[in-house]
Amino acid sequence: MSIGSLSLALLIVGGTIAFGVVGVECGRRIVKGKVVEGHNDVLVPLFLTAGVIYAVLLGFMVVAVWETYSDAHDNAAQEAAVLVPLYRQTSDMADDKRVEMRHLLRDYAETIVSDEWPRLAGTGQASPRAQYLIGQIYKEFGTLAPATKIKEIIDAEFLRTLSSELVFRNKRLLQASEGLSWVMWLGAIGGAVITIGMTFVLFMENKWPQLLCVGTMSALIGMLLYILAILSHPFSGPLAIDPAAFEASLATFQIIDHET
Template identity: 30%
Template sequence: MGRKKVIGAQIVVDWRGEVGASVEGSISRVFGEIVDVWLLNHFNTLVLAVVIVGSVILFAIFGSVMLRRRFHGISEGKHNETVGVLLGVYGAIYGILLAFVVVAEWDGVDIAESVVASEATHAAEIVRGAAAFPSADRDRVIQAVGEYARVVVNNQWPLLKKGMPDSSQSEGALKNIYQMLQGYEPDTASEKAYYEQAVAHLDEVVSERRSRLVIAEQGLPVLLKVLIYGGALIMVSLTFFYGVRNRKAQLMFVGSVAALIGVSLLLTLALDHPFAGDLSITPAPFKQGVLAQFWN
């Protein structure tokens, strides 16, 4: 989806051989991600909508009222032609940028859901394939897969919601599945066929697990966030200068524009972190189908 995040100081070596740490940018980025995730996890979408959209509307109304009081010519619409052109041009550019971000983030959420479902599906296929193994080996493989599913849901998922994915949480359980398969030697043609499929599915589990952890680390780049939030500030501020003789009509105008921008900012925030908040991706696929037996 083109969303990216780097946590920690990046060491940069310039052409003179000098080493510097981009600590300031990394700290500000991490702090911003922590604040975003904290808001999503501690307030439901309705509360965030009231706070974010309401704040933008209040800012727009307050700014419009203060500017009308300070510059009486605004209410007469003396600069409406120029302001109208600026609003049209800037609104088109900002709208395209905002649409690009929202669509990209929405695609990212779809990808994340597909990755989680695929990981759980491949884990389930290992369980199904293990039915062809001798009972002792079958039980060991199934038990190992069950341990992995429980670790992902109980240990790793809470960290994903906090924006702090930790691969070590499921590393031991994943290694255990490999050990169970490596310790089994198939005899019949049927056992060999299902064994090869189980190993292939396990490789896919590893691949999808890595993708899930990478997605959980991703987020909008700082520069893009500056463009989105800074652009919203400029867009709302420009509406202050578009004069309407009737004050109520002007407040309705700036308020409606502010509400639209506020909702867009809320959507951008919610979609930026697919594992956090009310709209987050759940570990439900790890509790469905043949994997449901591990939760009874």
């Protein structure tokens, strides 16, 4: 875990614990001496109702961001995997076209690993050079002049594969630039404040069990909020998706070159 990720974890988890503990202390000072019989009997059902509603909301959000993260991981793997058949399909091109096309594909994959991936982790933006190379690949494909029907079929298949690559790429860039919407964060943070805040007006004669229970619940909520924060950005943070799939494709390129 990096320093930044550790700081974020301490900020979120520690902040929720501090909010709960300090709130209980303040709440006890306010309600002490004013508690009448049946005080907790009225508040506990309200607290349980709010807690269940928030638990359902938070659980739904965690599952949703995990599915988004998993989808981003699968999409990046598919994008890298498509490069391999694309590279192989150049075998039937004329020698000069094959060399140029393979050079562009290799350069493109290397640019994704060395330039675009760090950009995704930082700003979530695409690499201008990778965008340029995609354009050059399409431009180079446009110069092909198939002499036979079989060549036309092969080139058409190459174009379909290249189009699939572009679809996966665009989806990856979209996933990198998007995060959890502010509305969802409002529900997650607002629900945490309300749920923890309702414990402030509960009263126990011995404050230490109350502080322990509220602190534990606050820590659990804080951990789930931290999980939301790191999973909502799949290409940055401690669980960031790495470019290993593209590195594997580059290694396969070398094997294909030796074969031909």
